[in-house]
Amino acid sequence: MVAEGDAGTAAALRTQSEVEARIRAICFKTGPPALIGAELEWTLHDIAAPSAPPVAEKLRQALGRHTPATLGASHPPHPLPAGGTISVEPGGQIEISSAPASTLAALHAAVEADRAHLTVLLETAGLTLGSHGIDPVRAPRRLVHTPRYDAMEQAFDARGPDGRVMMCSTAGLQVCLDAGNIALRWAAVSALGPPLLAAFANSRRHAGRDTGLASARMAAWWAMDPRLTHPVGVSDDPAGDWVRYALEAPLTCVRRDGGCWDAPPGTTLAGWIGGALPFPVTVADVDYHLSTLFPPVRPRGYLEVRYLDAQPGDDWIVPVAVLSALLDDDATTGTALDLAQPTADRWEEAFRCGLADPPLLSTATAALDLAVRRLDPAMRERVTQTIDQRLAAAHGENR
Numbered sequence: 110m111v112a113e114g115d116a117g118t119a120a121a122l123r124t125q126s127e128v129e130a131r132i133r134a135i136c137f138k139t140g141p142p143a144l145i146g147a148e149l150e151w152t153l154h155d156i157a158a159p160s161a162p163p164v165a166e167k168l169r170q171a172l173g174r175h176t177p178a179t180l181g182a183s184h185p186p187h188p189l190p191a192g193g194t195i196s197v198e199p200g201g202q203i204e205i206s207s208a209p210a211s212t213l214a215a216l217h218a219a220v221e222a223d224r225a226h227l228t229v230l231l232e233t234a235g236l237t238l239g240s241h242g243i244d245p246v247r248a249p250r251r252l253v254h255t256p257r258y259d260a261m262e263q264a265f266d267a268r269g270p271d272g273r274v275m276m277c278s279t280a281g282l283q284v285c286l287d288a289g290n291i292a293l294r295w296a297a298v299s300a301l302g303p304p305l306l307a308a309f310a311n312s313r314r315h316a317g318r319d320t321g322l323a324s325a326r327m328a329a330w331w332a333m334d335p336r337l338t339h340p341v342g343v344s345d346d347p348a349g350d351w352v353r354y355a356l357e358a359p360l361t362c363v364r365r366d367g368g369c370w371d372a373p374p375g376t377t378l379a380g381w382i383g384g385a386l387p388f389p390v391t392v393a394d395v396d397y398h399l400s401t402l403f404p405p406v407r408p409r410g411y412l413e414v415r416y417l418d419a420q421p422g423d424d425w426i427v428p429v430a431v432l433s434a435l436l437d438d439d440a441t442t443g444t445a446l447d448l449a450q451p452t453a454d455r456w457e458e459a460f461r462c463g464l465a466d467p468p469l470l471s472t473a474t475a476a477l478d479l480a481v482r483r484l485d486p487a488m489r490e491r492v493t494q495t496i497d498q499r500l501a502a503a504h505g506e507n508r
Contacts, residue, residue: 121389125356125382131395132355133348136408142289142436144209144411145216147429149224150280150419152239153201156232160246160317163201163236168252171234175227179253190226191219199262200277201252203227203238209285213433213488217426224423242280242312242326242418249277249316260362260370261401267374271332278315279326280419284432286412290439294412295347297442299340300449301435302405302416303459304473308499309428310463311418323463326418330403331460334359336377340456341404351408356382361401364394405456426488427495434483435476441483448475464503474500 122128153168155161169176175195176182186195192208205223210216231237239245251258251273258276265272288294310324322328330338336358342350356379360372363386376385378398399409405416417428435445449472452458458466464473477496481489 118392120392122382122392122395123389125379128356128378128382128390128395129352131392132352132399135396135399135410136348136351137288137291137295138410139288139291142287142294144211144285144287145213145429145433146207146209146285146411147216147220147425148204148206148281148283148285149220149425150198150202150204150282152241152244152278152280152419153203153231154237154239154246156235156237162247162250163252165201165252167234167236168197168201171230171236173230175230179255189223191222193220193223195227197253198276199251199253199258200244200249202277202280203231213430214485216429217488220425221423239280239419240311240421241314242310242324243274243315243329244278244280245312245314246317247278249273251277256364256368256370257362259368260372263371264359264361264374265333268334269332271329274315274329275333275338279312279329281326281415282309282417282419282425282428284414284417284429285409286414286432286436288408288411289436290442291347292345293439293442293446294436295406295408296343297436297446297449298412298414298432299343299406300446300453301432301476302340302414303452303455304449304469304476305428305431306405306416306418306456307459307463307466307469308473308477308496309417309420310460311420322461323465324418324460327416327456327460331456337361337401338403339405341406347408354404355395355399355402358398358402360398364397424495427492430484430488430492431477431480431496434480437483441479445476445479448472448479464499465506470500470503473503 153163169180174187177186177196180197188194193205196204207220312324312326315325341354344350357377360376362370363372364370381390407413436442452468452472455469464470481493
């Protein structure tokens with residue numbers, strides 16, 4: 110086996126109990142919530158020819174010392190001025206992963222500084238960032254070729270074309286929040302998924318056509334293997350829910366020495382533990398398997414909220430501020446959970462109809478109102494403007 114970047118350890122885990130203990134140990138961290146982060150992803154376009162596919166060499170020249178290893182850099186990418194790092198996704202999507210921040214205002218300032226720096230680098234090379242959750246003009250085409258992505262593409266292709274769309278055409282906004290009161294916050298961010306997905310959906314057009322969907326991005330994720338991309342169950346034991354999800358999820362890549370990481374079709378992590386592969390599972394293998402699972406909310410020691418479409422310009426701060434406000438304290442989070450429960454399972458309605466679905470519009474309106482009332486005045490003014498526009502448009506469509 111190969112440990113990518115010497116990450117993790119080669120220690121073998123011989124029993125399912127050992128694997129479960131490892132997953133439980135790393136999925137949630139206890140303690141008071143103190144930090145917030147964001148990961149902003151965009152499709153990438155040539156300013157002069159938006160439908161032309163990205164060119165790796167042009168992107169490398171634009172990013173310079175910030176170029177990640179997946180594009181052939183011989184050294185780790187230099188951080189952006191405010192501490193964020195750049196990665197490049199399989200289809201050439203650009204992502205900024207922020208440094209953790211102690212306040213929403215600090216996160217906003219840091220990410221905007223890094224986004225401005227990246228924008229200048231790209232514009233100098235004739236490139237620009239997209240503004241939707243899915244590529245509106247191009248069909249999926251892979252730019253980045255690594256053993257991980259080669260194996261994942263093969264695994265996804267067995268179920269249809271949506272895996273390639275997800276890998277190469279989608280762009281999301283991820284919000285990273287400390288776990289805090291784990292059971293409550295896990296339940297709340299999960300239940301808030303459908304109404305917030307609907308409220309901030311903006312990916313109707315893909316590859317030059319109108320899909321008729323509010324979020325074609327989420328539709329692509331949803332159409333993949335549900336064991337990899339559908340929500341994790343919610344109970345009083347979030348760690349146990351995640352353990353079961355991870356064990357039952359199929360392997361999409363198995364790291365080996367050499368260039369082929371293809372996983373045996375149909376083999377799950379539980380099957381590997383039971384002897385389906387001729388070598389034992391290691392700690393590093395378990396950690397890597399967790400990185401190939403993509404539910405709408407994923408525990409990574411903190412809560413990684415993955416259900417939001419990428420937002421145009423600096424509008425990313427609006428859904429981030431909403432989630433931050435709704436998880437500001439246990440009382441507010443409990444209220445938000447109560448508000449969201451009636452529509453907690455309306456994922457398909459959310460990506461198909463958005464706020465044109467009356468129950469989701471009702472839930473989203475109540476949750477967004479609660480969030481706005483919890484924000485400080487400066488941020489409230491910025492957030493309210495965007496929310497009012499979205500809700501006004503939705504109410505007008507629903508008349």
